Amino acid sequence: MRVFVTGATGFVGSAIVQELMNAGHQVLGLARSEASAAQLKAVGAEVHHGELTDLESLKHGAQAADAVIHTAFIHDFSKFVENCETDRAAIEAMGSVLEGTDKPLIITSGTGLISLGRPALETDLATTENTKTPRKASEEAAAAVAARGIKVSVVRLPPSVHDVNDHGFVPMLINLAREKGVAAYVGDGKNQWPAVHRLDAAFLYRLVLEKNGIPATYHAVAEEGISFREITDIIGKQLNVPVESRFGQEAVDYFGWFLHFASLDTPASSEWTRNTLGWQPTNKGLLQDVDSDAYFPAFS
Numbered sequence: 168m169r170v171f172v173t174g175a176t177g178f179v180g181s182a183i184v185q186e187l188m189n190a191g192h193q194v195l196g197l198a199r200s201e202a203s204a205a206q207l208k209a210v211g212a213e214v215h216h217g218e219l220t221d222l223e224s225l226k227h228g229a230q231a232a233d234a235v236i237h238t239a240f241i242h243d244f245s246k247f248v249e250n251c252e253t254d255r256a257a258i259e260a261m262g263s264v265l266e267g268t269d270k271p272l273i274i275t276s277g278t279g280l281i282s283l284g285r286p287a288l289e290t291d292l293a294t295t296e297n298t299k300t301p302r303k304a305s306e307e308a309a310a311a312v313a314a315r316g317i318k319v320s321v322v323r324l325p326p327s328v329h330d331v332n333d334h335g336f337v338p339m340l341i342n343l344a345r346e347k348g349v350a351a352y353v354g355d356g357k358n359q360w361p362a363v364h365r366l367d368a369a370f371l372y373r374l375v376l377e378k379n380g381i382p383a384t385y386h387a388v389a390e391e392g393i394s395f396r397e398i399t400d401i402i403g404k405q406l407n408v409p410v411e412s413r414f415g416q417e418a419v420d421y422f423g424w425f426l427h428f429a430s431l432d433t434p435a436s437s438e439w440t441r442n443t444l445g446w447q448p449t450n451k452g453l454l455q456d457v458d459s460d461a462y463f464p465a466f467s
Contacts (some may be wrong), residue, residue: 356396
């Protein structure tokens with residue numbers, strides 16, 4: 168199968184590209200720079216030049232493939248609302264050229280959308296009652312595209328997708344602790360983040376692609392919920408800095424814009440995903456990964 172992958176050189180997308188190619192699929196990867204194009208060529212993937220804001224390039228990429236996996240997102244949190252709307256437009260653009268075909272479209276969302284006071288299920292919808300983040304635009308766009316008869320599946324990633332070269336939320340916490348001289352958590356630190364190793368996530372995307380007769384929402388969750396305090400304790404130990412709680416304005420001062428994510432309490436189940444697709448994560452867990460050279464190299 169020839170698969171158009173957006174975000175093909177990103178942290179998760181590059182693992183998906185390798186997973187697909189190892190399984191015998193062809194990959195057409197979106198590249199917005201010559202460096203990205205060179206990275207794709209180096210692993211044997213085809214290059215499609217364009218970017219998320221170039222809707223015509225996205226349409227052409229989708230038309231040229233048998234399936235689409237959309238992982239790209241602009242991670243500039245100073246323009247978070249705008250970037251979520253960019254994602255909505257990208258999904259709708261690619262969906263528009265898949266209408267009337269049997270080609271699957273797999274989009275990426277997050278388990279962090281849903282906070283219910285219990286582990287989120289794949290059947291739980293991102294609604295105004297359980298999410299306050301504009302990131303739900305992705306799932307709204309997926310629903311709109313699906314309503315036109317297009318085979319759309321959603322893969323929800325947890326707040327931590329971990330592995331060597333992670334540049335997501337955990338490295339941000341590590342950098343904050345280095346800068347502030349203390350590793351902090353919010354309140355009692357019992358709020359939970361689900362997690363998955365990036366290679367396990369990549370395997371799930373392939374399973375969703377290959378079993379695309381079941382368009383649905385899937386949870387790429389290997390660990391249902393890890394307390395924020397546990398993550399912070401490891402950071403404190405590795406950096407040899409105090410581990411402390413922050414409340415109210417002190418939490419705002421310490422975390423800044425990241426406070427929303429540091430406060431997330433969004434455990435999530437993947438039981439249905441595992442049973443439906445036969446997906447079984449096999450790689451190391453988040454705490455083992457963070458407490459290693461992957462996040463604290465010996466030379467740092």
